[in-house]
Structures are given as structure tokens and as C-alpha cells.
Amino acid sequence: MKSLYQDLPEVQLAGRKLVGRVLIGLLVLVSALLGATAGLLLVYSTDLPQVEQLEHYRPSAITQLYDSRGRIIGSFALQRRVVASYDDYPPVLRDALISIEDKNFYRHWGINVWRIAGAAYRDLLSGGKMQGASTLTMQLARNLFLSPDRSWHRKIQESLLAIQIERRFTKQQIFTLYANQIYLGHGVYGFEAASQFYFSKPAKQLTLDEAALLAGLPKSPSYYSPINHPDHAIKRRNLVINSMLEDGKITAGPATDARNKLLELKLQHDSNSLAPYFTEDIRRYLENKYGSDQVHQGGLRVYTSLDMDLQRAANQAVLDGLAAYERRHGWKGHLENVLSKGTTMDSYQHPDWDDDPQVNGYAHALVTAISPGSAVIKFGRYTSAISQSEAAWTARKLQSILKVGDIVYVKILSLGPKPKIRVSLEQDSGAQGGLIALDNSTGEIKAMVGGRDFNLSKFNRATQALRQVGSSFKPYVYTAAIDQGAKPDDTIMDGPVTFQTASGPYVPHNYDEKFEGSITLRRALAQSRNIPALELADSLGIKTVIDYAHRFGITSNIPAYLPVALGAAEVTLLEQTSAYSVFPNDGVRVNPRYVTKVTDYEGRVLEEDFAEVKDVISINTARIMTSMLRDVVLHGTAITATTMKYPLGGKTGTTNNFTDAWFVGFSPSITCGVWVGFDEKKSLGPTETGAHAALPIWIDFMKIALAGKEPGEFAAPPELPSNPVVQKVDTPDLAPGADETH
Numbered sequence: 001m002k003s004l005y006q007d008l009p010e011v012q013l014a015g016r017k018l019v020g021r022v023l024i025g026l027l028v029l030v031s032a033l034l035g036a037t038a039g040l041l042l043v044y045s046t047d048l049p050q051v052e053q054l055e056h057y058r059p060s061a062i063t064q065l066y067d068s069r070g071r072i073i074g075s076f077a078l079q080r081r082v083v084a085s086y087d088d089y090p091p092v093l094r095d096a097l098i099s100i101e102d103k104n105f106y107r108h109w110g111i112n113v114w115r116i117a118g119a120a121y122r123d124l125l126s127g128g129k130m131q132g133a134s135t136l137t138m139q140l141a142r143n144l145f146l147s148p149d150r151s152w153h154r155k156i157q158e159s160l161l162a163i164q165i166e167r168r169f170t171k172q173q174i175f176t177l178y179a180n181q182i183y184l185g186h187g188v189y190g191f192e193a194a195s196q197f198y199f200s201k202p203a204k205q206l207t208l209d210e211a212a213l214l215a216g217l218p219k220s221p222s223y224y225s226p227i228n229h230p231d232h233a234i235k236r237r238n239l240v241i242n243s244m245l246e247d248g249k250i251t252a253g254p255a256t257d258a259r260n261k262l263l264e265l266k267l268q269h270d271s272n273s274l275a276p277y278f279t280e281d282i283r284r285y286l287e288n289k290y291g292s293d294q295v296h297q298g299g300l301r302v303y304t305s306l307d308m309d310l311q312r313a314a315n316q317a318v319l320d321g322l323a324a325y326e327r328r329h330g331w332k333g334h335l336e337n338v339l340s341k342g343t344t345m346d347s348y349q350h351p352d353w354d355d356d357p358q359v360n361g362y363a364h365a366l367v368t369a370i371s372p373g374s375a376v377i378k379f380g381r382y383t384s385a386i387s388q389s390e391a392a393w394t395a396r397k398l399q400s401i402l403k404v405g406d407i408v409y410v411k412i413l414s415l416g417p418k419p420k421i422r423v424s425l426e427q428d429s430g431a432q433g434g435l436i437a438l439d440n441s442t443g444e445i446k447a448m449v450g451g452r453d454f455n456l457s458k459f460n461r462a463t464q465a466l467r468q469v470g471s472s473f474k475p476y477v478y479t480a481a482i483d484q485g486a487k488p489d490d491t492i493m494d495g496p497v498t499f500q501t502a503s504g505p506y507v508p509h510n511y512d513e514k515f516e517g518s519i520t521l522r523r524a525l526a527q528s529r530n531i532p533a534l535e536l537a538d539s540l541g542i543k544t545v546i547d548y549a550h551r552f553g554i555t556s557n558i559p560a561y562l563p564v565a566l567g568a569a570e571v572t573l574l575e576q577t578s579a580y581s582v583f584p585n586d587g588v589r590v591n592p593r594y595v596t597k598v599t600d601y602e603g604r605v606l607e608e609d610f611a612e613v614k615d616v617i618s619i620n621t622a623r624i625m626t627s628m629l630r631d632v633v634l635h636g637t638a639i640t641a642t643t644m645k646y647p648l649g650g651k652t653g654t655t656n657n658f659t660d661a662w663f664v665g666f667s668p669s670i671t672c673g674v675w676v677g678f679d680e681k682k683s684l685g686p687t688e689t690g691a692h693a694a695l696p697i698w699i700d701f702m703k704i705a706l707a708g709k710e711p712g713e714f715a716a717p718p719e720l721p722s723n724p725v726v727q728k729v730d731t732p733d734l735a736p737g738a739d740e741t742h
Contacts, residue, residue, distance in 0.1 A: 059079075059081060059083060059180055059181055059189075059190075060077070060078055060079050060081060060189075060296075060297040060299075061077070061081055061082070061083050061297070061298070061299030061601060062075045062076070062077040062079075062080060062081055062082060062193070062299060063075060063076040063077065063286070063295055063296065063298060063299060063300040063301075063302065064300075064301055064302070065271075065279060065282060065302045065304055066301070066302065066303050066304060067304060067306045067307055067308045067311075068303075068304070068305055068306065068307050068444065068446070068596075069307070069308070070303075071308050072271050073271055073274055073275055073278075073279070073304065073306055073308055073311070074271050074272045074274070074275065074278075074279035074282070075271060075272065076283055076286075076295050076296050077296055077297070078296045078297055079187070079189045079297075080187045080188045080189060080193050080197065081180065081188075081189040081190045081193050082190060082192040082193040082196060083180050083190070083192070083299065084176075084179070084180060084190065084191070084192035084203065085176060086172045086173075086175060086176045088192060088202070088203055088204060089175075089176075089179055089191060089192075089203055089204075090203060090204050090206060090211070092206060092207075092208055092211045093191060093203060093206055093211040093214065093215065094175065095244055095247075095249040095250075096208075096211045096212045096214075096215035096240050096241075096244055096249075097136075097179075097191075097215040097218075098136070099215075099240065099243040099244045099246075099247045099249055100215055100216060100219075100239070100240045100243050100244075101136055101139075101215070101218060101219075102135045102136040102137075103247060104135075105135065105136050105137075105171065105175070106171055108135060108137075108166075109163065109166050110135065110137045110138070110159070110162035110163040110164075110165060110166035110167075111135060111137075111138060111159045111162055111163065134158065135162060136174065136175065136178050137162040137165050137166055137174055137178075138158045138159060138161075138162040139178065139182070139218070140162075140165065140174060140177055140178045140181060141158050141161035141162045141165060142158050143178075143181050143182065143183075144177075144181065179191045179192075180192070182218050183218075183221055184214065184217045184218065184221050185217055185221030185222060185224075185225050185227075186221075186225070186227065191203055191214055194214050194217070195210075195214065196268055197267065197268045198210075198213075198214070198226060198265055198266075198267065198268075199265065199266050200266040200267070200268045200269075201266075207258075208241070208250065208254055208255075208257075208258040209237060209241070209258040209259075209261045212237045212238075212240040212241045212244070212258060213226060213233060213236075213237040213240075213263075215240050216233070216236035216237055216239065216240045217236075219236070224236045226263055226265055227265065227267070230263050233263060234263055237259075237263075238259045241255050241258050241259050242255070242259075267356065269355070269356065270354070270355045273355050273454075274308065274311055274312070274315070275306055275311045275447075275448060276450075276454035277448055277449065277450030277451065277454060277460045277462060277463075278304075278306055278311070278445070278448040278450075278594070280454075280458060280460070281448075281460065281463060281594060282302065282304060282594055282595065283295065285594065285595065286300070286302065286598075289607075290598075290606070298600065298601055299600075299601040300598055300599065300600060300601070300606075301598070301599045301600075301603075302595060302597075302598050303595070303596045303597040303598070303599075304594055304595055304596065305439075305442075305444030305445045305446065305593050305594055305595070305596060306445065306446060306447065306448070307446045307447065309704075310437060310446045310447040310701075310704070310705055311446075311447045311448070313447070313700075313701050313704035313705060314435045314437060314447035314448070314449050314701050315449060316360060316700070317435065317697045317698075317700035317701040317704075318433040318434075318435050318449045318452070318674075318697055319361075319362050319452065320697075320700060321433060321674075321676070321693070321694075321696055321697035321700065322431055322432075322433050322452055322676070323362070323411065323426050323427075324696065325431055325676065325684070325688070325693055326426060326427040326428070326429055326431065327393045327426075327427075328685075329429070329685055330394070330395070331393075331394035331395070331396055331401060331427065332427065332429050333401060334429075335402070335406040335407060335408060336406070336407045337403065337405045337406050337407070338366065338405045338407065339404065339405035340405065345366065345368060345378075345404075345405065348366055350363075350364045350365075350366070350407065350455075351455035351456070352364050352379075352453070352455055353379065353380035354455075356380075357379060357380075357382060357412045357415060357421055358412065359412055359413070359414060359415055360411070360412065360413075361411070361412050362409065362410070362411050362412070362426060362453075363379060363409075363410060363412065364407050364408065364409055364410075364428075365377040365378060365379040365384075365407070365408055365409075365410050365423070366378045366379075366405070366406075366407060366408075367402050367403065367404055367405065367406040367407075367408055368383075368404065369404060370398065370399055370402060370403060370404060372399065373387065373388045373398065374386060374387050374388070374398065375398050375402050375408075377408060377410065377423070379410075379421060379423075382420060382421045383420055383421075384410075384420055384421045384422060384423050386398065386402075386408075386410070386423060386424070386425050390413075390423065390424040390425055391424070391425035394425065398425075408425060409425075409426045409427055409428040410423040410424060410425060410426055411423060411424045411426050428452065428453075430678055430679070430680075431452075431676065431677070431678060431684065432451050432452055432461055432676070432677060432678065432679055433449065433451070433452065433461070433674065433675065433676045433694075433697065434449055434450055434451065434460075434461040434462040434465070434573045434674070434675045435447065435448070435449040435462065435573075435672065435673070435674050435675075435697065435698075435701060436448055436449075436462050436573050436574050436577040436578075436672065436673050437577075437670055437671070437672040437673075437701065437705065438577060438578060438581055438592055438670065438671045438672075439669070439670060440581045440584050440585050440590070440666065440668070440669055440670060440671055441585070441590065441669070442590060442593070442611050443578070443581070443590030443591050443592050443593050443611050443612075444592075444593050444596070445574075445592055445593065445594055446670065446705075447672075447701070447705075448460075448462050448463075449462060450462045450463065450464075457679075459679070461573065461675065461679075462572070462573045462574055462675075463572055463573070463574045464572065465572060465573070465675075465679075466556060466570035466571065466572060467570055467571070467572075467573075467655075467660045467675060467677060467681075468567055468568060468569065468570055468655045468659070468660055469567045469569060469570075469571055469576055469653050469655075469660070469662055470566070470567035470652075470653030470654045470655040470660060470661075470662055470690065471528045471530075471533075471566065471567055471637075471651065471652060471653045471654065471690070472567060472576060472651045472652065472653030472662045472663070472664050472690070473549070473564065473565065473566070473567040473569060473653070474525060474528065474533045474565065474566070474567070474651065475525070475580070475583070475625060475629060475651055476545055476548050476549045476552065476579075477533050477536050477537050477540070477545050477565050478521060478525050478533075478536065478625065478628065479548055479617060479621060479625050480536075480540050480544055480545050480548045481521065481536050481539075481540060482521075482621050482624050482625060483548070483617055483618065483621045484540065486521060486536075487521070487624075488520065488521050488522040488624060488627070488628055488717075489520050489521070489522060490520065490521050491518045491519060491520055491521075492518075492519060492520075492521060492524060492532045492535055492536065493517065493518060493519075493531070493532075493535065494510070494515050494516040494517060494518075494519045494524065494529050494531045494532050495515045495517060495531065496515065497531055497534070497535065499534070499538060499562060501562070506562065506563075508530055508531060508534055508563075508566075509530065509531075510529055510530045510531060511528070511530065511654075511689075515531065516529065519532060521536075521628070522628050522631055523631075523635075525628050525629070525631070525632065525636070525651075526628070526631040526632045526634075526635050526636030526637070527636050527637065528632075528636065528637045528651075528652060530566055533565050533566060534562060534563075534565050534566065536565070537562060537564075537565035538562060542560050542561065542562050542564055542565065543560050545564070545565060546558045546560060546564065548617075549569075549579070551616050551617070552579035552582055552589065552616055553575060553578050553579050553582075553589050553591075553616075554571050554575050554576070554579055555575060556569070556570060556571045556572065556575060558571075567653055567655060573673050573674075573675045574592060574673075576662070576664055576673055577664055577671055577672065577673030578591075578592045578671075580650070580651075580664045580665070580666055580671050580673065581666065581671040582616045582617065582622065583622055583625050583626045583629060583649065583666065584622075584626055584649070584666045584667070584668055584669075584671065584714060585622070586619045586622050586623065586715065587615060587616055587617040587618055587619050587621060587622035588613050588614070588615055588616065589613065589614050589615075589616045590611050590612065590613050591611070591612040591613075591614075593609055593611065595607070595609055596608070596609055597609070619715075620717070620718050623714070623715050623716065623717040623718065624717040624718070626649055626714050626715075626717070627649075627714070627716075627717045629649035629650055629651060629665075629666075630647070630648070630649040630714065632649065632650060632651055632652070633648045633649060633650060633665070637651075637652040637689075637690070637691050638650055638651070638652055638663065638665065638691060638695055640691065640695055640696070640699065641665070641695065641698070641699055641702075643699065644699065644702060644703060644706070646667055646702075646706050646711045647667060647668060647711060647712070647713055647714050648665055648666070648667055648702070649665060649666055649714070650663060650664055650665020650666060650698075651663070651664060651665070652689065652690035652691045652694070652695060653690045653694075654688075654689040654690045654691075657683045658683045658684045658685060658686065658687075658688045658689070659677055659678070659681045659682065659683055659684065660675065660676075660677045660681075661675070661676040661677060661684060661688055661689060661690045661692070661693035661694040662674065662675050662676075662690045662694050663690045663691070663694040663695040663697075663698045665698055665702075667702065667706055667711060667712070668711065668712035668713060668714055669706075669709070669711075669712055670702075670705055670706070672698055672701060672702060672705070674694040674695075674697045674698045674701075675694060676688075676693040676694050676697070
């Protein structure tokens, strides 16, 4: 039998054999490639994370603090992120992002083969590393699970993860995960947080040009930063707009208008700067209760007692009051100079510059040039010139008190359209102030100022500083007397007296070095006479007086020495202010509160705080004392407060050598305490009494706190017949070096 090939020409036979061999070779090659690919996929997929984790994925979120009206006053976060839903992102933002980052997002299955092939071809030609060609899904996979290195290994893993993500989640879910996760510069993660940071509004309110600007950031947040590189940002924004136009997402008219718009940022004000001392106290409380991770990553919602408007008023009142004090005592100099410390002018940055300046705010600035009659200063990205008229209070020429490199303290008078500010020269000699304001009926802390500048000192002088309270302690003495039968119109001697004690004779005196003779208790308190207060305390027994102070909520240790009646006891401003709220509250003390409610990421209530109340003194005693403290304002040491036509009561306090100045006072609805002094307990200067240094700050705050509100009225005290003053109980030892107060 003949072979099938015997009749074929030899050339044809050879050709067919060659084709067969080639086919076999191709089959072997394809098999090898498929095997190698399968092997590589197996290798690259063995250590891939489980995409199922995304079903329970919760990104790190900001813990936000709200004031009593639901306004944000602070936040804690490792990453500035506000988690939003798909519907929170407007169509204009979604269209912009998809047009520039992933045109086929709604059609592909996780990867774009043609884009990958094109990118690979370009990389082979350039000899560079694998880059580009990532879909939104691939970017999400990389950001959530992989390292940012650019390599074929990572790209393959990225693609495999993207395919798995697409199989398990809808396009809306994928977009939402991406939009909440992506980094957009300046510590901001996610488009909702970016919209709030760059434009101070939610993403739902973004315009076309704003949405295009944000959509252009994922490619390179630092290079396209609208803050650091506005020219780069505008070019990228316009590229996004053109891409949207090409895709038919917008028409030519809106596109042209958006491209021609100037870059207008409205950077979000650092909310923590409004009440930094209050916010810091909240942080400590939350971390102690819930742990640092939960506070900084858990997305808690913390509802506080603070009132944003009252806090602004408190900040301004304290800073203006300290500025007035500084001006009263003249220019002291002793300015820090950056050049003398080896720092260059260009490299110097002050903590005050981290936040945008505010009109009527105070900050430190760098002197960059001096000329006859003016000094040029730098404040972050702002510049200004201090004229001689804006430093007239110093009574000196600017050239004689300032030099290049000095750090000066200024008040911001106005902000112009350009990066310039108008300022006046002020002084920071180290004097500090504190203010606490409480709602009488709820105990809620409505405002807290713990010092002049949180950037320079985190120490909270409202809650942490123990300072002698001076004559602001005297109401406890009079309360003990009234509660034990004395009447406001009872008389007591204001004359020379010597108290015999185990430590020797004690001869006290009054602030004015005078005596009024027989005087009513009401007038003695209103005029802050020292001798009557000591006589009362000596009659009652100082331990009885101290017991009353503790009933009012004073927890600090108070030694049993007679001069304690004049305020030789150290307490915090918060303690003293909270204690005074007992008087207008009809004898009831409500514990001061910071936090009213805390919810978790899902909105579940973790804690809800309710007012804790305690009866301290009888209603009659409280009303009598309120009327006596009202006389301090109407006829006594706080008479300056009568400029406000509200029912007010309170008490001044000044310690020996004028080291501490106090005023604690109240209306029917709010109690406020103010302290002024130096941290090192040195003298504020002659005549710097509570009425002179602290009361003006209190008045400035209360004017705003009570404006436009129904003032209310104090309940009338009972009419009681006069009785003799209580009899003497004991004679305690005296503290050495006892203070004489006013």
C-alpha cells in the first residue's frame, strides 16, 4: 500500500512537516505561557488579603465635638476624614472624578486591559517602572491593602484584588469606598473632608470648578495642592473640565465659565482653636474612658456643654483685658529675637501662624524691617507695618524698642483683600487670665479660657491652677453666719483688733487702712471689710466656715487658720465659680458638666450625662446672700458693673501684694468667674485689685452673654427681724504670713 505522501512533490511534503512542527511548538509555547501565568497568579494570590473584609470595613474617622447648639467646636483624628454616603457626593463631583480617573468605571470589571497594555508598552519603551493605568477599583485595592511601590508584582496583585472587589460589590459601593478613602493633601482623606477643608462647605454644595479641582487631586495631592501650588491646581482643574466636556458630562458654556474662574479657597478654620483648653480637657476625659484609638480613629460624636458664641466672647474679653493691663504698666521689652538664637528669618515659624488670623485677635509676629516711624512685620503669609501711632501707648520710638528678628505681640485690627493685615503693637509680659462661665440651672460649662495662648502653654489656669482667692472667699463666712441666725442688718465692729493665738498676736487691717466702727453685715460684705469678716469667722469657728466652703463644692484642702476667712486658701477657678452658682440657684449646687452625650460611629449612645444636684444651704439663706452680693455690685467694690442694667451679684477678690485678682459673679441664669495673675505668683502691680484687673473682663463677657436675653430676676429674700451675731465658738491657730485682702 502506498503512503499518502508518496505522490506529493518533495517540496510540499517538507512544507507540511514544517507547519506541523510550528503548530506543535506554538501549542507547547501557549501551554507554557498559560502554565506560567497560572503559576504566577497562584504565587501572587497566595498572600492576598481577603476582600471579604471590606464588607465590615470602617475607615478611620474623625471624632467630632459639638457645642450645645450642634455646631462643631473641635475634633480628634489621626486622619482628617468625614465618612459620607454615595448620595452625599453630588453628580458633578462623581462625573468629574470618573472623567479624569476612570472613564469606563461603570463598564469595566475591575481592570482596563487596553489601558494596562498601553501603559506597559510605554514603560517598555521608556525602561521605567510600571505606572498608571489603574482603575478606581484598582486604586481602592492599592490604598486599602497594598503598598504604594510601583512594580509589576504590585500591579498584578492590584488587578486580582480589583476583580474580586468588583465581584462582591456594586459600583456605587466601590465609588463610595474610594471617595472616603483617597488622600487629598494636607492631612485630608476623602472628598467630604476635602470639601470642608478647602471650601468650608459640604460636598453636596460644590460647584463645577470646585468639584473639578478636588477631582484633580488624587493624581498628586502635593503637586496639585491649591494652597502650595495654585498654578498647578488651576491647570489640573481645567484639564478635568476639558475631560468632562469631551465625555459629554457638561456643555461648552459652563465649561468655559468654570475654566475662567479664579481659584477661590475658603480654608476651614481650625475648630480646635476656638476653645483649646476646653477641648483638651475633653480629650483627656475621653481617652481615659474609651482609649486613645477609639478617640482618634473611632469617629465618636461628642456633644458638649459649650456655647460657641459665649466662648468667642470669653476669648475676646480675656485677651482685651490682659492687653489693657499691659498698657497700664507700660512697655517692658525683653523680646525674644530669632537671629540671636541662630534661626534664619525665612525658616522661622511661630505656632500662632498655623491658623488664619482673625480680626480683633492677638498673635505673635516677626519684625522683618525697621524704618523711621514704622516696623514691618511678618505673620505667616501676611505682612504689615506697625506705625508710630499704633504704638503710641509705649511712649517710645519704634526704632528704640524694636529690632529686626524680634518677636512682637500684636492685635489684628483689620484684614485686607491682599495678604496684608493692619495691627497695633501690644505686649505679652507673662500676665495670664482665666474665665469660666456656667449655666446656673444645669451646671453646664458654657465658656472656658485657660490662659492667654494655648500654643505657648497648655496649662489650664481655669481648672488646674490652685490660687489664693482673696476676699472672694468671704461669702462663705457670711453664709455660715446667716445660716446660723445672723441677719444682714445685724451690726459688727470694724475697728482695731488683735487676735491672740498659739503662734502669737495677729493684728489684721483693712485694705484702706481705715475703720468704720459699727457696721452692718450687708455693708461689711459690700465694702469688703477685712476686720468684720475675721470677727465673724472667729465667732463661728474657722472650721465651721471651712465646712461650709466644702459644702459649696470646694474640694481643695483648706488649712484651719483664721486668715482663711480673708482668702488665704488655694482653690481653682472652676471650683470657686461653681460654688457661687449656689446663691442664685436657691441653695442648690449643680455639678459642673463638660459632656452631655457621646455616641459611637453607628450612632449608638455610649453615655448620656444628666445634671447632679445637691442641696447646700436653705432657700432663705441663699436668697439673703444673693441680696447681699447684689449690694456688692450696687454699692460696693464691684459698683462698676452697674453700667449693665441687669440684676447681678458677685464678689471681688485680691490677695496680698496683688498677686491674684478675682471677680466671681452671677445673673439669675449664668455664673462667671475671672482670675488674673502671673503663673509664678508675682505682683500684678499696685492697685491691681479684683475690681481693677478682673471685673472689667467679667463685664465685657457678661454684656454679650446677657444681650438680647430675658434677664430674669432674683427671688426676694425673706423679711426677718434683726438678731445678735452668733457667739464665738473657738479661736484657731493662724497661718504665718497671712494675706490681707480686698
